[in-house]
Amino acid sequence: MPRGYALDPAPTYARLRRERPVTQVALPSGQKAWLVTSYAHVRALVTDPRISSDHTHPNLPMLAPLRPEDIDTPHEPVNTLVGLDPPEHSAPRRSVIAEFTVRRIQEMRPRIQEIVDGCVDELIAAGPGSDLVSTVAVSVPSQVLSELLGVNPPDREFFHVRASKMLGRTTSPQERRTAMMELAIFINGLLIEKDREPTDDLLGRLIVNNRETKVFTHQGLLHMAYLLLVAGNETTANMISLGTTGLLENPHVLAELKADPSLIGRTVEELLRYFTISDVLVRVAKEDIEIEGATIRANDGVLLCLGSANRDETIFEDPDKLDIHRGTRHHMAFGYGIHQCLGQNLARAELEIVFTTLFARLPNLRLAKPLAELPFKFDSNTYGLHELPVQW
Template structure:
């Protein structure tokens, strides 16, 4: 019997902060593609099964353009996103998306990102030293998880050392849990203005960094600023939340924390398993550009398909015992970084940062523990990126 339309489940089970809403996991096993009712009245689809999600992400008949999408979230009902600005290729389709992405792809290769390992080591050690001097408790987000990707982005963009403290302060303000909307806007404007000024400086006096290489081409300042903004948004918030939420998950699974601390061979697999288990970008969306047959259903042109990424990464047909965090698992094929033409461009950079940050933290503070009850850790509820607002820890 065909499933009746559902509304997007968003409530996580109390006491289970790392699991997707239980209704999503139930649908994944029973109806991997389900009719979805949207708050604005649109009738689309919800993909919860691993195979359905991967097919949509890889199929060029599905668009990622924001202005075509209907939002499944009530707070966005009736709101239409504007078309992507030049350079903001994340919400573009080929060939525009391909043209911009190619300009950056060679700058984020596995080899080039691996060359950053030593620098990430130094950044992590510097902040671990500061934590040790301060003594516990500390907020791991502010003291460690956010500064590492912020400083790495400074390296990539070629932010002069004299400006890095200001740059990091604006980034912390933009992503801070207690920042007002007005404060976030002010921080965003400050960062945007800084990036534009940096572009002008790089054109006049290029250095060895990604932004200098981009300014050597024929991109406009608007395009460069948009691409720089994407690097900031994609490289800061996601990795910071993976480090913080990953630490929270490991501390809630002491056997896995001990395994990471004692077995260096587990570092690579641990990052992949945490990406699968946590899936910090829980949903994506695509729009059918034409009628598409999918999983035995007809998805009509113009229909928005919401992709429950967290549910797909917990699909038992792909990952046995999917709700268990197991650093010795081989989670190959997980969709924590997406899939298809929009596969996360910075995935190798994120891997380098997590492969350094998590074991370095475990080695420095083997007795690391939460400084508050686990149920008191405040989650980023309703955010596009799942994580914690703060993570008080001690040792």
Template sequence: MDTRPTVTFPMPRSNPFDPPPGYTALQDQEPLTLARMTVGKRQDVWLVTRYEEARAILADTARFSSDSRDPGYPLVRAFSRMIRDDPPEHTHFRQMLTSEFLGRRITALQDDVQQLTDELLDDIAAREQPVDLVKALAMPLPSLVICRLLGVPYDEHEYLQQRTAAALSKESTSRQIDQAIDDLGDYLEKVVRAKMDAPTDDLLSRFVVGQVQSGQCRYEDAVDIARLLLVAGHVTTVNMIGLGILTLLQHPDQLDELRRDPALVGGAVDELLRYLSITGGVARVATEDVEVAGRLIRAGQGVLVLHSVANRDPREFPDPDRFDIHRDARRHLAFGHGAHLCIGMLLARMEMRVVLSTLLRRFPGLRPAVPADEIPFRHEMRIYGIHELPVLW
């Protein structure tokens, strides 16, 4: 029986596009490894590095809980009860939102996303080169889309991004994280209250009218859900767009293929999600003793499913460290798996498809303005990406 951890978590990257090599070494040895956390709660945690075991644990809501209030839960406070709750409570709230993220709703949004993308690229084309694509495109587009979807004023986006960054920084203390999450809740409480008094045509208004005023959920739940959607709806997509564009620029032959054949963009988006997987891990806590791949996880022990590492498992994705837009990467775990599968995955995929296809069409000479080793990566953030991407065309 395992009694002591053999490694520490987190580990440093050596290549900014790859997971830390220490995790890959663990994956080569065994599916699960007991580690000692050196950040956050500083407790022992099981690291899951192989695809099959990662997928199985994420699907097992009976024996692995998402409840961040449990002492064994390995990460700090969750943004929302949508993340924290287990079925059936989680299922209840998820069903309230499902219709907003169905394919037909996302298809209806695509014209708006295309218009916003065209406007941002018009502005870029008129600027003096080089231009920072993170500031000019990757940051504003998802922010504009989620603000429009939720009915949140975009003129407050700088404050919201600053509070979100504080909540997601590895350098923030637990108190600072709690304060940032509370600040977002205080702001959104005012927004939700305004929707209750004067609903408009947006997701939050429909939720307030359909769920809160009908007694299906509490007012506080609407604020909680708004906070989750606001944060999750733009932070991950911002970083995937920036890092995804940089990845394509590092593979010019495949970039040229995408320019010649836009039909390849959908597959390229899934491969980028598999290859990059910008969120480090998904936390769970065992609710009973569970044996996984010959290892005994005790009730109350925390688990971190390292899906960025599982997405590089050669047992599921041959030659996994090779970026290949022709690979069938649809079974990647970048959006999670099981009951907590990201509800906004269709929206994120659509935004990335629109941005990449339009950018490559309008800027055929797009190229980095600085060497890759001068790009500032977001090593200090829990959501990985890049701070800047200066380009020429």
């Protein structure tokens, strides 16, 4: 469903919320699925035990057509943490959740600040007209995650380059697949190394704990590490670029934030709600479900539209307005329920530090191109910007 304006979700969502909040739609893959657009129904179904997150289910909605190379190269579908249902989901999540507590992230803040300062230095050194995506948006989460996972300093450039390729505008599908494979091979080697000599970092601690709990196989550890890398990198990178754009396009809001930096927490929450870069959650019904006059049959695909739920006018007053005084944390940008984003505290810390530092050091920061000329990721399941040229 096309967006009418780059900073807003598809206008069709508002009409569906009013007229048919639970409706069947056709997907580019040729499948049919139920699209759920209202906040109340999305929140209800995301915690409904009759709805499955199983990513190996043959009826799981596919948001893009299957490519020829996927058909020609058959592989066994694999479930990571986000694709597990209870009770299988509980133990793996417990194994890693302690790494992302508010206290643990608070301890990381000084190092995150150092990383952000270095990235802003790079942006300034590149000069006016340089790209904020490559210098700051992609680089910050890549560096933070490499330290969190315990990537050795000499290997971090390899790590960063592959992460950048996966998000790059000019990267071909084959190059992206190659970068993903190289990262998987790299992480596998990292796990083998840490299994021989455990280190005091997320992966090292996970390996040591797993010797007692036996929660993960080696392959399970590999999938967990890769999930943390991909999920924590692309989403935060996109939020940095979109959040910066949103603030620059709303100068009255940015002026308020500059005048009162203590508003940064509320500002980040509102930007998360406003953009909701991960638009939909894909699910499958395990049983028949009657909802809003519709019958979702067992094995039907379901799309829970977070982007629409976070613009629901029955929940958020004047939802299309960027309002940093809204003070809400009941948005669903991080999902909801047992699959709510593990790394949300880390993402909040990175966003708060980036926006505070960026606008303090570059108070005259502005877009180097009109909004209409910016290369938004209209064709991506995770919304963002390919490039963001800025000047000051």
